[in-house]
Amino acid sequence: MTEFEKPSPYPDQPSPARMYDYYLGGSHNFEIDRQAADRVIAFFPNMRYAARANRTFLQRAVTFVTEEGVDQFLDLGAGIPTEGSVHKTAHAKNPRARIIHVDIDPVAIAESQRILADMPGVTPMVANVSEPDTILNHSETQRLLDFKRPVAVLMVALLHFVTNDHELYRIIQTFREAIPSGSYMIITHVSYIEGITSDPTVDQVESVYAKATQGFKIRTRDQVVKCFEGLEVVEPGIVDTVHWRADSTAEKPDLSYFLAGVARKP
Numbered sequence: 455m456t457e458f459e460k461p462s463p464y465p466d467q468p469s470p471a472r473m474y475d476y477y478l479g480g481s482h483n484f485e486i487d488r489q490a491a492d493r494v495i496a497f498f499p500n501m502r503y504a505a506r507a508n509r510t511f512l513q514r515a516v517t518f519v520t521e522e523g524v525d526q527f528l529d530l531g532a533g534i535p536t537e538g539s540v541h542k543t544a545h546a547k548n549p550r551a552r553i554i555h556v557d558i559d560p561v562a563i564a565e566s567q568r569i570l571a572d573m574p575g576v577t578p579m580v581a582n583v584s585e586p587d588t589i590l591n592h593s594e595t596q597r598l599l600d601f602k603r604p605v606a607v608l609m610v611a612l613l614h615f616v617t618n619d620h621e622l623y624r625i626i627q628t629f630r631e632a633i634p635s636g637s638y639m640i641i642t643h644v645s646y647i648e649g650i651t652s653d654p655t656v657d658q659v660e661s662v663y664a665k666a667t668q669g670f671k672i673r674t675r676d677q678v679v680k681c682f683e684g685l686e687v688v689e690p691g692i693v694d695t696v697h698w699r700a701d702s703t704a705e706k707p708d709l710s711y712f713l714a715g716v717a718r719k720p
């Protein structure tokens with residue numbers, strides 16, 4: 455596989471953004487990312503499948519809220535906006551939809567700038583989700599999004615990289631309070647499935663991400679459910695990504711271990 459254009463300085467740590475790109479079969483990653491991602495795959499062989507299941511959930515969820523009339527998206531932890539990303543999915547339904555892709559990874563955002571160059575209504579932004587006010591008050595956010603009308607806030611496969619529980623709920627609360635009634639929050643989070651997820655696997659995966667630019671923390675179902683507090687979760691509730699309004703014909707798809715939900719602010 456050829457390296458994509460090398461940034462300077464060359465990264466000396468794997469990043470979740472580029473590892474995820476590798477799971478999805480993309481080319482926006484470096485040897486250091488591939489080695490770390492391959493270690494995760496060795497501990498959790500379904501990782502590529504789980505990443506694809508998460509991405510296809512994202513597409514179904516964005517299509518759903520677009521059909522509900524939402525045309526503004528704040529995509530937090532957006533990653534590299536390749537196939538099936540938020541702007542492509544939203545634009546397929548509404549070419550006038552506005553999207554801000556936020557990510558902490560400067561390499562991912564540099565790639566986004568290249569991919570999104572001159573695309574009206576779509577802006578990449580380097581920012582840390584742990585600083586919600588910086589994102590909400592950013593001049594691009596103010597320019598592109600109208601917080602008097604419904605906005606969809608996406609935190610898809612992001613929150614397990616926020617390892618402090620107190621910070622996790624503070625972040626969600628700040629975004630929830632910033633959006634008006636009729637807005638949506640779309641969340642997925644890696645979670646234990648009682649009796650299935652083994653502790654050694656979790657420890658091994660967490661140990662790989664401990665050496666990456668962002669740590670990783672798996673949470674219980676109750677902890678994930680708490681992310682949706684104050685919101686009305688739409689049917690079918692908070693379920694594995696593969697069970698959220700799936701159009702797959704597979705009768706019993708493998709679980710992805712990503713819990714997913716779409717919720718409306720009353």
Ligand SMILES: C[S@@+](CC[C@H](N)C(=O)[O-])C[C@H]1O[C@@H](n2cnc3c(N)ncnc32)[C@H](O)[C@@H]1O
Pocket residue numbers: 469470471472474508509512530531532533534556557558559562581582583584609610611612615616668
């Ligand atoms: C697994 S990817 C998910 C990408 C996309 N949301 C999806 O589900 O297809 C997680 C992304 O979250 C980003 N991320 C992790 N911690 C972050 C933080 N504190 N602030 C902003 N982005 C963060 C990573 O850089 C990575 O691109």
